[in-house]
Amino acid sequence: MYACLYASGCNSADLLELALEFSPVAEQTSGDTVVFSIDALRRLLGSPSQIVSELCRVGYQRKLQAHLAITANPDTAVLLARNCPGVTLVNPGEERLKLGPLPLVALFAHGLAIDPDLLQVLHRWGVKTCEDLAALPEQGVAERLGNSGIYLRNLACGTIQRPLRTAGIATSYEERLLLEHPLHLLEPLLFLLGRVLTDLCGRLRSQSRAARLLAAYFELEEKKDYRCELEFPVPLDESRTMLKLLQLHLERHPPEAAVVAFTLCLAPVEPRRVQDGLFLPPTPAPDKLQVTLARIAAMVGKENVGTPRLLNTHRPDALEMTTLAVQPATPIENNNPEILRLAMRLFRPALHARVRVVKYAPKNVVASGVKGNVIQLAGPWKTSGEWWTATSWSREEWDVALDDGALYRIYQESQSREWFVYGVYD
């Protein structure tokens, strides 16, 4: 059995508080309507009529003016509470009878996802009340109106059974730990961080959530603060992975003084749900890959690890490093061409060169690791761009084959007239 309280113009929090006083399972369908289960109250308070009188007594004490309906299913309770003033008590099996006189508009106000044009269709058919709709044959309604029609008919019959949609309990993903004595070393600190992270990740998993961001706030001995934020490319819920990433960060950027307290905070997000294909190539496990890349970044530097992304410009070698986003493999048509493309190995930065020029063409090139006479050449090809920014370039490029057996691209800057070896074809 379900009870529904409807009070227009009343504070929704008061209404919910009253419902929660009687049952822990309560659904607030709108700001002025609360429906809750009263099955468990029958052993405590007695029959439905006794529950009604108890509800009225508590409502009167709280000075709440509300309409009450008690039925066998929540939707009927809501419909009757909203449309029948006072107290309505319906015995199981009598829902259709009680709902019968209600106008069809009441059903459309209840189900928000129903197409409002359906009401005009039903009116044209001569169906004005719930009783008229309930009298229609189910198969005919399904054929003509589809799922929406079936839902409306079942609503009019009072036969829809569903569980209540209760509001989740707010969970905190923040934890503070005050230490008994200051910690100078990382290892004992990690032990405590691991314990707190395990607790926080347990909370995440219990709510079917994962974390995209870990914020750590350390209170230091000399009244200084140290804050770090780790953003994960994919949502994580494994405390071991988070702890490893935090350890790698703290090893690179240790706090300046001993830690006296710390606070860890996780930003919950929806977890990553992936259905991998049976015949698709495997991809690295995202959590394991993050730890691996963090380890490599700790070794070679964060700016030297990532996925290259080309910038939308003609500037030579214009790119930026981004974080690898591991996506599930997708089948792609194998359009790899059969033509072998000649690639270039770059010198970063370009090698400063001494070039002997005869009749406007380079004859000899000397640079670090590059030395030889020009056998064949092509050029010059003039390129320039972005003259309006600090990254402007203007140069004359040559492809030269040297007598050392290799093929290079060299260029002369237009302003400074200096020569550089840009790369070698390889």
Added chain:
Amino acid sequence: MANIARLRVASELPSIPEESQFISLVPRSLIKIFPKGIARGSIAEIYGPRSSGRLSLCLQILAQATVQSEVCAVIDLYDSFSPVCAASAGVRLEKLVWVRSRGNAEHAIRAADLLLHAGGFGVVLLDLCEANARILNRIPLSYWYRFRRAIEHTPTILLVCADSIQARSCSNNQLQLKPNVFHWAGTALHRLLRGLEVNAILRKGTVVRPESLFLKMSA
């Protein structure tokens, strides 16, 4: 007698190649050189001097792997990898991890070790080209055995690109490249580089006869 006939001399055992449970990677443009493809869970080496097409061939293999939606990695010893060239060769950059060790060979080897042990990669390219022989000789042979052990029975291919052979007996394929002819178009004043012809010899693998490859200049 039937049991005795199955016995083999112990020295022959290492030379018996173990069949991989994964389908080989077959780059369409390199079908002449690798008719059976590059075996998964093995080390393949491509070596030669400058302008021998080492990097071009490596990029073709990476392109083949990335269009099959595999995640690949490039460990770049001297920061010489060009994503522009890779993209024009057909490599899907969003499937690529690029590690630049800025000339530190030890970091490059350790990064390769971490990536191979992480697992899940299609091809890991270790680019040791232009490195001084003194630096490369310092890499212990045991590292290559370690790499081989890390990737065997996995779908990962470790592709080593260098001036000379590095992994020695640990590699399954050793492809030697030599520059042959540079192709130019046009007259002296309006000349254009069209491509590069190289000779490829598979030193270790199925085919031994040399093959000629033409590497076309990108448009």
